[in-house]
Amino acid sequence: MKTTVIKTTDLPAKFLEVHPHNLYLYCKAYAAGLRANTAQTKNRSAVSGGGKKPWAQKGGGRARAGSTRSPIFVGGGVAFGPSTNKNYDQKVNKKQKKLALYHALAEMAANERLFVVDNIAIESGKTKDALAFVNGLEQRDVLVVKEMIDDKTFLAFRNLQNAYLIESNELNAYLAAAYHSIVIEKAIFDKLTKEA
Numbered sequence: 001m002k003t004t005v006i007k008t009t010d011l012p013a014k015f016l017e018v019h020p021h022n023l024y025l026y027c028k029a030y031a032a033g034l035r036a037n038t039a040q041t042k043n044r045s046a047v048s049g050g051g052k053k054p055w056a057q058k059g060g061g062r063a064r065a066g067s068t069r070s071p072i073f074v075g076g077g078v079a080f081g082p083s084t085n086k087n088y089d090q091k092v093n094k095k096q097k098k099l100a101l102y103h104a105l106a107e108m109a110a111n112e113r114l115f116v117v118d119n120i121a122i123e124s125g126k127t128k129d130a131l132a133f134v135n136g137l138e139q140r141d142v143l144v145v146k147e148m149i150d151d152k153t154f155l156a157f158r159n160l161q162n163a164y165l166i167e168s169n170e171l172n173a174y175l176a177a178a179y180h181s182i183v184i185e186k187a188i189f190d191k192l193t194k195e196a
Contacts, residue, residue: 003137003183006114011106012193018103023173026100029090030174037088041081044069050076098195100173105182105192113139113181116189120146122156130156134163143179145171145188 008016044050050069057064071079092100108114115137122130130153134142141162146153149167157165166175168188176182 002118004116005112006109006116006189007112008106008109011109015102015106015109015193018099018106020103022096022099023103023177026092026097026173027177029092030172032088032090035088037084037086039082040084041078043079043081044071044077047075047077097173101171101176101192104173104176108176108182115181115183116186117183118186120144120153120183120185121150122153125152125155127156127159130160130163134160137181137183139181141180143175143182145182145184147185147187 044067047069050067052068054065054068055062065073067073067076069076071077105114122133134144142164144157144163144165145168146165147168149165154165157163164175164179168185168191171184171188
């Protein structure tokens with residue numbers, strides 16, 4: 001497999017003109033979408049008990065109280081706790097998603113961490129062969145982008161800790177920014193640069 005290091009001079013001008021804020025906004029929205037949103041507390045209506053008025057309305061010298069499940073009582077409900085009906089999704093325009101990816105790839109190219117390969121395929125399906133390919137790049141960790149993942153290549157990359165294999169339609173700015181370097185098939189790279 002012939003590996004070519006992509007530099008900024010190999011990228012269209014459109015890749016280099018993108019403001020980095022586009023990448024920040026996309027990554028922020030992506031991370032917000034990953035939130036589990038499971039934090040929940042019970043309010044006074046959800047806490048069991050508290051049916052009886054704790055003391056008489058008047059005459060005791062204390063403040064009036066209608067239920068021991070009020071937020072001011074121990075064992076009472078939570079006044080302004082989190083609930084699962086909150087929506088953390090943030091909107092990102094289609095154009096902005098594309099610009100964010102362009103900037104992430106341009107950053108990789110600027111640091112000489114963007115590699116283009118004719119075809120990524122591990123015919124043997126062996127992890128040691130995939131590891132040899134990744135180690136040959138001499139990078140900390142690698143995002144491997146393939147047009148269509150075949151079974152043998154999937155098996156070879158599956159257990160590698162320093163490599164993550166995805167198909168071209170899964171490529172996004174967040175993944176591109178999260179990894180130290182990117183290896184991408186020539187057909188995918190040509191398509192990206194042609195669209196710009």
